[in-house]
Amino acid sequence: MPSDASSSATPVQWQSAADVDYADILYQQAEGIARITINRPEVRNAFRPETVNELIDAFHRAHMDPAVGVIILTGAGDLAFCSGGDQRIRGHEGYRDQAGTEHLNVLELQRQIRTLPKPVVAMVAGYAIGGGHVLHLVCDLTIAADNARFGQTGPRVGSFDAGFGAGLMARTVGVKKAKEIWFLCRQYDASEALAMGLVNTVVPLAELEATTVDWCRQMLRLSPTALRILKASFNADTDGLAGIQELAGNATGLFYTTDEAQEGRDAFLQKRQPDFDRFRRRP
Numbered sequence: 001m002p003s004d005a006s007s008s009a010t011p012v013q014w015q016s017a018a019d020v021d022y023a024d025i026l027y028q029q030a031e032g033i034a035r036i037t038i039n040r041p042e043v044r045n046a047f048r049p050e051t052v053n054e055l056i057d058a059f060h061r062a063h064m065d066p067a068v069g070v071i072i073l074t075g076a077g078d079l080a081f082c083s084g085g086d087q088r089i090r091g092h093e094g095y096r097d098q099a100g101t102e103h104l105n106v107l108e109l110q111r112q113i114r115t116l117p118k119p120v121v122a123m124v125a126g127y128a129i130g131g132g133h134v135l136h137l138v139c140d141l142t143i144a145a146d147n148a149r150f151g152q153t154g155p156r157v158g159s160f161d162a163g164f165g166a167g168l169m170a171r172t173v174g175v176k177k178a179k180e181i182w183f184l185c186r187q188y189d190a191s192e193a194l195a196m197g198l199v200n201t202v203v204p205l206a207e208l209e210a211t212t213v214d215w216c217r218q219m220l221r222l223s224p225t226a227l228r229i230l231k232a233s234f235n236a237d238t239d240g241l242a243g244i245q246e247l248a249g250n251a252t253g254l255f256y257t258t259d260e261a262q263e264g265r266d267a268f269l270q271k272r273q274p275d276f277d278r279f280r281r282r283p
């Protein structure tokens with residue numbers, strides 16, 4: 001079968017997990033794909049701390065599930081992917097949860113999306129704005145509908161994301177463009193986003209899900225280990241020593257599967273000297 005063979009004609013049959021009870025998000029699964037949906041369309045899918053905690057839980061679930069190979073992050077409805085932090089519950093030093101504690105917990109979610117070892121695809125219809133724009137940015141790929149609109153609003157609403165929101169943005173679209181996005185708080189349509197490398201492709205809204213699923217199916221046919229290590233390698237320089245640690249952890253994980261590493265473990269458990277003589281020193 002050719003590597004790009006398309007099976008996009010077959011619609012996906014999403015199944016909701018029976019054992020989850022999220023209030024702000026949906027978690028569905030099919031064919032090795034987990035689909036995580038921010039489900040607050042009445043506020044253009046703005047997130048509150050509880051939303052972010054549920055997203056963290058859902059991404060952890062998808063990470064740990066061996067049946068999941070690719071994850072889609074999206075927003076409910078056609079009007080928005082996500083409009084960032086819910087300004088109605090923004091308090092003195094963060095976003096207030098129902099117990100009254102104030103958080104900036106989306107930063108933890110950003111790190112989780114980058115470090116979990118499976119491709120994460122942002123499926124964007126409508127607005128990806130503010131912290132919602134940064135969420136699509138930290139995903140590995142972005143598929144945009146032709147009605148998508150992108151932008152930052154921080155300097156207008158009294159906020160900024162000086163982490164991935166600035167640094168990864170600059171690496172993605174270039175420093176001048178990233179400064180324009182943050183300093184002017186303009187919105188960009190899908191074709192402008194494509195031209196600046198902010199998204200991977202733009203499709204008609206009616207084809208958004210089919211195209212996203214098709215890309216996921218293509219990745220599911222590829223080597224999961226190769227994709228895993230490639231994802232870590234793309235983060236390695238950006239994320240400094242934490243990125244190198246992530247990449248290196250994959251090397252350790254692969255080494256553990258070898259007879260050579262297992263000889264070390266077995267020798268310790270059998271209280272003998274390890275015998276590494278039978279393992280060749282490769283050029």
Ligand SMILES: CC(C)(COP(=O)(O)OP(=O)(O)OC[C@H]1O[C@@H](n2cnc3c(N)ncnc32)[C@H](O)[C@@H]1OP(=O)(O)O)[C@@H](O)C(=O)NCCC(=O)NCCSC(=O)CCC(=O)c1ccccc1C(=O)O
Nearest residue numbers: 043044046083084085086087104105106130131153159161
């Ligand atoms: C997204 C819009 C451009 C959509 O415009 P439009 O289609 O015309 O719809 P509206 O009529 O404006 O909105 C419909 C309805 O939704 C409400 N709403 C929309 N967005 C939000 C929001 N973010 N918070 C709360 N409510 C929202 C809107 O008020 C309407 O409600 P009604 O009751 O019907 O009036 C437009 O809506 C828009 O511009 N929205 C605001 C975008 C914005 O400024 N977002 C916040 C950016 S700052 C941010 O996200 C920081 C959070 C963050 O990620 C972060 C960064 C750095 C460190 C930590 C953090 C962190 O942890 O949070």
